[in-house]
């Protein structure tokens with residue numbers, strides 16, 4: 210039985226009258242890579258900053274290995290390391306100086322600090338940028354400096370807030386490997402992301418939050434199975450509208466989501482239903498440009514759960 | 524163990540602020556130039572406005588004031604950075620580090636104090652040259668005064684920069700504080716002239732930390748012996764303690780929301 214690394218209990222955070230996170234309950238177990246998934250503004254960062262004791266809960270509490278963020282904030286800070294969504298540095302800061310100081314403050318001696326900083330900077334391809342000033346770095350490089358802090362710290366719980374946003378595709382794959390390695394070395398990793406592909410690639414468990422509320426939680430396959438009808442028939446059709454009559458007939462097969470000229474029907478045994486669907490389109494004189502039957506992706510899960518398209522909102 | 528951790532954290536935070544001070548080298552050069560310009564301007568104003576009978580030797584009169592100015596500019600500079608960090612949310616990084624809140628604030632205030640001390644050092648040497656070499660006990664008094672004044676300025680600047688995130692408002696507040704400290708104090712005007720000019724506002728000058736420090740410096744560098752050392756020292760200690768407590772409260776409250 211794995212122990213709980215982070216336990217979020219009835220956590221609510223308000224900014225003035227606005228509720229950013231609304232009564233969130235979550236358990237994150239030791240040595241998991243846990244994904245917090247949701248479009249921009251859904252409360253991911255607010256939650257992560259509260260775990261890192263930057264914000265205080267308006268009500269409820271969060272426990273890190275049993276220690277309360279409200280009553281034992283210092284103990285929690287010794288267990289948690291965070292890579293912020295927006296890199297935290299002054300413009301004239303140089304990555305090497307920043308990271309060396311960071312290594313010192315998280316507990317390394319000067320000589321060990323120099324060693325680990327070089328090691329991590331080389332791993333992330335940052336070494337050549339070590340003496341540039343922060344404003345000269347690309348967005349992706351700044352994000353890597355942010356991630357480097359956590360890799361140097363090797364905390365019990367690592368919080369990564371959209372770690373690969375602004376990072377190029379090649380580097381993304383390398384970073385995902387680095388993140389998995391961090392987990393293999395014993396760190397519990399919590400990642401906030403709105404990148405479905407990233408979530409599928411690195412996360413073992415996922416919580417979907419939307420507008421401050423938890424909408425679903427589980428492993429990726431659990432979430433996919435949670436869609437009552439297993440498959441998705443995706444149809445791209447000509448024109449911009451579906452006749453009412455066709456829509457009504459299609460709805461008998463399952464729940465429908467539409468988005469510009471793409472229509473998704475959530476069905477069971479998609480490969481059997483697809484012929485009927487094609488037939489219906491033909492009878493209604495709507496031309497099909499493309500049709501396919503697929504297993505639901507995380508994207509589909511998200512669409513199903515929130516009724517919203519993630520990419521559109523983010 | 525806990526205490527050792529606490530001190531280690533505070534020292535590292537102070538170190539960070541100190542190394543940043545030297546990196547803002549152009550800004551620093553600008554401040555030195557302004558200091559010197561102030562020195563000249565005040566000297567000129569002095570001749571016109573103040574009866575020379577009150578000040579036998581205005582360079583010797585002004586030099587302790589420059590020592591105050593040096594502390595103000597350097598120790599107060601910590602607030603400028605605290606303000607920038609607050610707006611860019613670098614502060615979120617600082618409060619996420621494995622350091623207690625107390626050590627963080629203490630480190631920042633100490634960072635300001637160290638800036639004050641180091642920056643003032645050159646001017647102290649200048650004072651020795653222009654005025655006179657203090658005795659050992661007067662050296663202790665001078666350094667204690669510098670420490671207390673730097674502590675007060677560092678704490679005040681952190682408090683003021685934390686009160687608002689508005690950069691323009693911060694700058695306005697800094698100017699206002701500068702004005703009050705240097706024009707409503709006997710840093711640049713002798714007490715008698717001040718009483719005449721300020722009228723009912725004279726008590727403000729009397730209780731100003733700048734007046735207290737400048738009095739102690741004038742005593743320390745043997746410009747005058749007619750200084751109530753105990754009153755001025757006690758006053759500075761009170762200023763330092765109060766502003767320290769205030770900075771602690773305000774910084775903590777504003778940084779963790």
Ligand SMILES: Nc1ncnc2c1ncn2[C@@H]1O[C@H](COP(=O)(O)OP(=O)(O)O)[C@@H](O)[C@H]1O
Nearest residue numbers: 224227229247248249250251252253254255256
């Ligand atoms: N410091 C703050 N003050 C006021 N509102 C905030 C603050 N931080 C976040 N919010 C609001 O809370 C909501 C959630 O934000 P955030 O946690 O950053 O979401 P996410 O990380 O999922 O994009 C947003 O609507 C945002 O505008």
Ligand SMILES: [Mg+2]
Nearest residue numbers: 253254294370
């Ligand atoms: Mg966010």
